[in-house]
Amino acid sequence: MKKVVAVCFIGLFIELFISDVYAYNYEEVMTSFQGVTAKSNGDENMGNPDELKYPYQCVDYVKRYYKFRNAGLHLDLYQPTISARNYYVKYDDPSFRFIKESGLLRFSNGGEVAPEPGDILVYDDPSGSYGHAAIITNRTANSLETIEQNWSLDGRFTLPLSVSSGRYNVICNRTDKNGSFYNVLGWLGLRVGMFQDGWHNESFSLSSGRSQAFVKAYNEMGGQEKMGVPADNNGGGIFVHRWGDEQNNYVIIQDYKDSVYGSDTRCALIYNEDQDFAWLMQGGFIKKEV
Numbered sequence: 001m002k003k004v005v006a007v008c009f010i011g012l013f014i015e016l017f018i019s020d021v022y023a024y025n026y027e028e029v030m031t032s033f034q035g036v037t038a039k040s041n042g043d044e045n046m047g048n049p050d051e052l053k054y055p056y057q058c059v060d061y062v063k064r065y066y067k068f069r070n071a072g073l074h075l076d077l078y079q080p081t082i083s084a085r086n087y088y089v090k091y092d093d094p095s096f097r098f099i100k101e102s103g104l105l106r107f108s109n110g111g112e113v114a115p116e117p118g119d120i121l122v123y124d125d126p127s128g129s130y131g132h133a134a135i136i137t138n139r140t141a142n143s144l145e146t147i148e149q150n151w152s153l154d155g156r157f158t159l160p161l162s163v164s165s166g167r168y169n170v171i172c173n174r175t176d177k178n179g180s181f182y183n184v185l186g187w188l189g190l191r192v193g194m195f196q197d198g199w200h201n202e203s204f205s206l207s208s209g210r211s212q213a214f215v216k217a218y219n220e221m222g223g224q225e226k227m228g229v230p231a232d233n234n235g236g237g238i239f240v241h242r243w244g245d246e247q248n249n250y251v252i253i254q255d256y257k258d259s260v261y262g263s264d265t266r267c268a269l270i271y272n273e274d275q276d277f278a279w280l281m282q283g284g285f286i287k288k289e290v
Contacts, residue, residue, distance in 0.1 A: 040155070114139065117138055121133065143161050192214055193213070193218070228257050230255065253268050
């Protein structure tokens with residue numbers, strides 16, 4: 001690690017001073033979050049897209065973070081995204097289905113779902129070419145703290161956060177080395193008990209469209225380590241959804257994969273409307289036509 005020496009011209013005098021900003025050598029660890037280190041590309045640490053020459057790209061950190069965070073699970077984010085912005089803009093594209101199938105849910109900037117630590121924050125650039133991705137490390141009342149590679153000199157960056165009328169807006173106030181302003185598209189993250197925005201009208205105890213009955217059951221059954229991550233096991237999606245037949249016989253369910261419960265690593269949580277709690281179902285339904 002080396003300190004940056006800044007030169008300040010004041011009239012005819014030249015003042016040398018040592019800045020508090022540090023530059024890191026190639027492959028040097030800048031910082032870490034939950035045991036996953038962010039490394040530097042050296043003097044070209046800010047926004048160089050050449051993956052062969054500068055391998056510590058922003059998406060490299062995202063992939064490594066989810067690999068180590070979910071040890072033993074199968075969040076398949078190691079397939080090529082081509083560009084960081086594709087985590088968000090290609091979420092529904094069949095060619096990038098591994099993003100949705102990982103169990104990550106997508107939320108728009110300015111929406112009603114708050115960003116949380118561990119989420120992937122996705123930026124877009126003015127040309128719509130590469131974008132940028134970071135991992136959220138902390139949220140305060142008015143800021144969002146992140147860890148990243150291939151942009152900031154120390155691997156950390158904090159953005160202003162505005163919360164108004166239940167909506168969360170991350171304000172992007174940064175530019176790349178060419179002076180181009182970026183904007184934040186949104187974030188992706190794992191959410192247990194999350195309803196897809198707009199359709200639900202159940203009388204659950206909700207927080208940002210999230211059923212606390214599902215969250216409680218998920219945690220009691222061992223959390224992510226044993227329950228796995230949200231998945232689409234029956235064609236109903238990875239959110240909490242109704243699953244039933246044409247006669248309006250249904251259950252309210254959220255599916256999970258990579259679980260220790262069930263012979264095929266799939267399980268689900270079912271909501272009991274009468275008793276207001278969720279319970280574990282191992283395996284899956286067999287839908288028989290009569």
